[in-house]
Amino acid sequence: MDESNPPRLLTFNCHEAWVHQLEYVGYLVDIIDGLPGRYCHRWDLNVRPFPRGSNFIFFDQVMEQRPSYGYIITHNL
Numbered sequence: 025m026d027e028s029n030p031p032r033l034l035t036f037n038c039h040e041a042w043v044h045q046l047e048y049v050g051y052l053v054d055i056i057d058g059l060p061g062r063y064c065h066r067w068d069l070n071v072r073p074f075p076r077g078s079n080f081i082f083f084d085q086v087m088e089q090r091p092s093y094g095y096i097i098t099h100n101l
Contacts, residue, residue, distance in 0.1 A: 031052070031093075031094030032051065032054065032091065032092065033051045033052070033093060033094065033095040033096070033097065034053075034056070035055055035056070035097040035099070036055070036059060036097075037055050037057045039099065040071060040072060046075055047075035050077075051077070052079070053077055053079070054080075054086070054091070054093070055079070055080050056081060058082050058083070066080075
């Protein structure tokens, strides 16, 4: 992996405990936040801090900007 240009990963803000562990993979992680049907509309800072190396983005932004990702992890509630 090129340390100066790590891969980008996209995932949903579901299963925060699991998503939080993605800070250890060394990638830039975009997390789609603000999803319907969650107990908490946004990342719950009362449970855990934002993962290092992460960026929170809304689904509409991803669809509009169409960024390039090396990996996409799709899962839901």
